[in-house]
Amino acid sequence: MSTLLVTGGAGFIGSNFVHLLVERTEHRVVVLDKLTYAGSYASLADLPPDRVCFVRGDICDASLVNDLVAVADAIVHFAAESHNDNSLANPRPFVETNIVGTYTLLEAARKHGTRFHHVSTDEVYGDLELDDPERFTETTPYHPSSPYSSTKAGSDLLVRAWVRSFGLRATISNCSNNYGPYQHVEKFIPRQITNVIDGVRPRLYGRGLNVRDWIHTEDHSAAVLTILERGAVGETYLIGADGERSNRDVVRTILEIMGEPADAYEHVADRPGHDLRYAIDSTKLRTELGWAPQYPDFRAGLEATVRWYRDNEPWWRPQKAAAEAKYARTGH
Secondary structure (H helix, E strand, O other): OOEEEEEOOOOHHHHHHHHHHHHHOOOEEEEEEOOOOOOOHHHOOOOOOOOEEEEEOOOOOHHHHHHHHHOOOEEEEOOOOOOHHHHHHOOHHHHHHHHHHHHHHHHHHHHHOOEEEEEEEHHHHOOEOOOOOOOEOOOOOOOOOOHHHHHHHHHHHHHHHHHHHHOOOEEEEEEOEEEOOOOOOOOHHHHHHHHHHOOOOOEEEOOOOOEEEEEEHHHHHHHHHHHHHHOOOOOEEEEOOOOEEEHHHHHHHHHHHOOOOOOOOEEEOOOOOOOOEOOEOOHHHHHHHOOOOOOOOHHHHHHHHHHHHHHOHHHHHHHHHHHHHHHHHOOO
């Protein structure tokens, strides 16, 4: 695979994957990104132009997608609308990007016989009870609860149908919550970090007991590359790093790392349909493909993330005011 088409490669997880490709492989990378508010060309600005080509465009543009897929050896599909709150306010962009956009890519991949990897989320499985010892596996039934997770579930099912009906050489990965460099400040962890930097108390939805299974984005990227190189066509792999933490514990840890009292946060009204708990069982990925996280210690990964946001204020500062204004309109 000498040329990889990475959709959403200027977004948080996609840009980290592009950085990993440049560091660990010799592949040429073509990034296709619409540059919505959540994407930033600055996340790719330091990469060598002879290795990374950037194309601004929409994955729903069938003509553009066809031209790019025609010269690609593989597609890694990160592009998605992904913010739950935004999906509750306006579901339409999620249907267009996550469903129609994925369909457009699949049709181009089918036409050209191109290897396809689809990046998805654990939110397609719904949630678990807080005291439930179970974790999501590759056979867990889908039970999405928001427009965002429903459209991601739909896109997963499209990929599976194209594998079965048309013989598309595709794989799927469902990953737990990512954290790390280049994440938009509207998201939970960077919002809390940048608020503390600005002297603003972090805010928690409800009681803060909702649990997420956190993974450093560099570990996610390495897992996706492993699946692309060694995964079995038609298979789904769950990616997780055993990072279950309540939102309250995450905020308290951030405050401690940043030298603030652990209880220096506020509670706000809970989000509608707020899933209780996610937890990933990544046994299949680890045993069949030999992947393991490089950040098994969540606190160490969080410390590295805090340092990144402290050291890269010019990257996130332009986003901050607009993100906080949007939260303010909902009382969050």
